[in-house]
Each structure stands twice: as C-alpha cells, then as structure tokens.
Amino acid sequence: MEFSANSPILFIIFGVIILAVLGQSVFFLIRALRRSKQLGMDQKKIKKTMISSAIFTIAPAVSILIGLVALSYSLGLPLPWLRLSVIGSLSYETIAANNVLSAIGEAIGSLKFSELTAQQFVTIFFVMTISIMVGIWLVCIVCKKVQGGILKMENKDKKWTDTFVNAMFIGMISAFWGFVFCDFRVIFTGQTYGLVPVLVMIASALTMALCGLAVKKFKKVSWLADYALPISMIVGMIVAVPLTMWLGAPPVVA
Template sequence: MNQEILRVANEIGVWLAAAPVVILTAIQAIIYTRLARKTARELNIPDEKCDRAFKTGLLTAIGPVIAIFIVMVGMMSVIGGPISWLRLSIIGSAPTELTAAKTGADALGVSFGGADYDLNALATGWWTMAVNGAGWLVFAGLFTHKLEGIRNKVGGGDVKWLAVLSSAAMLGVFGYLNSGDIKNGGGGLIAVIAGAISMVVVIKLTEKLPKLKEYALGIAMLVGMLAAVIFG
C-alpha cells in the first residue's frame, strides 16, 4: 500500500476533525451516567447497587471491546487512525465499518489496502462509512424516545410479560446474528458453542459463588473468543 495514503489519512487536520465527535461521545457517556445516578436516588436505589451495576457493565464490555480493538488496528493500517477512531466511537460495530470501507474500495474496482488503493478509494471509503451509519443515527434521534411507549403498548402494562418480551427480542437478535456463524462453521461456530457452554458452567458456579454472577457474560465472551482463536 502507498505510504502517502496513510500520511494523508493521519494528518493533524483529520485528527482535529475527528476529535470533537469522539469528545462529544465521551461527554454523552458522562451525562448519561450522572442522569442514571440521579434517577436511582429519586427511586431510592442504594449507591451500592449502582456501583455493582456499573462494574458489571464495565466488565461485560471487555469481550466486545477486544474484538472491536483488533479490527480497529487493521482498519487503522488502511484508512488511518482518526477515521477509525471516530467511526468506532459512535457506531461500535467493527465488522459493519470494515465492510463499508471495503465496499467503497470495491465501488472503484480496487482492492482494499492493495497497491492500487489510492486517495480516491480512501475518500470513497470514508464517505461509504458515513452514509452507511447516517440512517441509524437519524432513526435514533427521531424515534428512540417513542420506543418505550411502543414497548409498553405491546406489553399491555404487564411487567412480567414485558420482561419475557424483551428477553425474547434479545434472544432473537443475537440468534440471528449468530446464525451465519452456526451455518458456516469454523471459528464463529466454535465461539458460539464455547461461549454457551461456559455461560452454563459459570451460572452453575454462581450457586456457590454468588459474586461471580456479575462476571458471567464477560467470562463467557472471553472463553468463546479464546476457543475460536485456538481451535478455529
């Protein structure tokens, strides 16, 4: 790959253009956390429970973050650090962003990161990623506040039914996302099987070690990823 491409992709101007979006994302996370704390106090939820929930979420995020980081390093070597940093800070779906960048190269008939990958291909990849993610961001801004009302309407106000409905929706989403890996086999299938088995084992262990329960999902993710690397 032409090193001139990376020089342009990593220029200070690109870093400065990407930084505000990343900083805004960090500010949003801080505001959301403070709002959650404030709401918890209004509901008389002890700070200890909030701290435990925050720690659980932090540990659970380790698995997905590792996968995203690995893909991000690969993207940085082709499209530059600033854009990779920007895209994954607001979207967080490494495979989607990588596919969009490759689609931009394919549209020009060049290989992603190959010898024929030039500035036009780089710019096309950047635009492809931006356009690809715009729909999600627009939908989130316009309709997110209405989703809770729709969920309550579908559930009829029944708390137990809402819990079942939400769980079923999550199972359906993750089942669909994993269906391709199960069908194609290989490392993806191994990760799904190893992760499922480790989750069952960890849940069994939590009967004797209750504190382990908050780490169950994170452990299952790490075991699945490790098994895919070793046996895939």
C-alpha cells in the same frame, strides 16, 4: 495544506468529535446515576453494574481495535479511529470504503494509505458518514413513540409485555446461535473448521452454567455472578486457540 491520511490535523479534528460523543455518554451516565438514587435503587447493585459492564467491554473493545488495524492499512489511523468510535462496525466501514475503492479498481488492503489522495479520502469519508446516518436521527423521531407503545402495552397486559421483550432478546440470541453454525456445512465436504465456533460457543455456555451452579451452591462465590459473562467469554476465546490449531481456520476470503 498537503494531504496525508495520518495528518496530525485529522487526529485533532476527529479527537474533538470523539470527545463530544464521549460527552454524551458521560451526560447520560450522570443523569441515570442521579435517577437511580431518586428511585431508591440499591447503589451497591448500581456499582456492580458499572464494574461488570466495564470488564465485559474490554475484549470486544480490543476486537474493535484489531479491526481498526485492518482499515488503517488503506485509510490511515485517524479516519478508522473516528468511524469505529461512532455508529458503524468494521464490516460496514469496510463495505462502504470498498464500494468507493472498487470503482477505481482498488480495495481495503490492496491500496496503501500513503497512495490515497485527498479527494478519494473525502469521498470515502462522505460515503461512510452518510450511508449509516439513518439510525441516529430516526431514533429522535420514533424512540418516544415506540417506548410509549411498550408502556401502553404494559398497562394493558404486563405479563405479555415482559414475554414480548424476552421474545425479542431470544430472537436476537437465536439469530447469533444460527450464525455460529454458518460454516457448519463444510463438515459434509470433509473439512472441520466449521466446528470451531460451535465448540467455542459450547465451551462458553458450559462455563456460564458452571458459574451459575457454583453461585447457587456456594454463598462464598456469589461475586462470581457479576463476572460470569466476561469469564465465559474469555474461556471460549482461549479454547478457540487450540481448537483452531486442531480443526483449522476458515480460508481467507480475498
């Protein structure tokens, strides 16, 4: 069969795989919902969790879609569609593809998908698939043990276990707060674009704090609590537009 990176057959095959992945989410969702009823959990809360999770997801999902456009220039639509619907991320898939393409003097964004040969396509596909596999099956081996360890720790000292898990959350948040400052040093060379992410983060944090205060003060707006994070995120992203115009965008790395 003649190869095209945008061939309908690829859309069909990858579509079926994505359906299987979707099937797993639906399966786990149904079982968790059933369990929530058995545990007598407040179903209103569960419904709110579902709605706020769905709304929160919209902006990051659109951002994944934008990443997909970047990859599709060199790889066509179906492969980035599959790869960004399963484990991996835009940066990982780009690195994996570039590690193959660089050997032939090309890169994502320089080679057009219509010039990609079937052999290059399957080679990139194998590298993308194999290099990130470890998480999916390692989870099968260690998930029960690690969770069991946490439960054991909880039986021994509940307060420390809660602190332990909170410390992990804080650790992750601290790393990303640090990441926000990664271009901060350009200020010392007289450039200002490194301030944009910092100010965006502050704008989002302030919006969140205001939402929290409003919910505490006025009972009428208690619904705000469920949407505070997506609202803060959107405010931060909107603020980013004039801030970028004012302070500049980071130089594009080729």
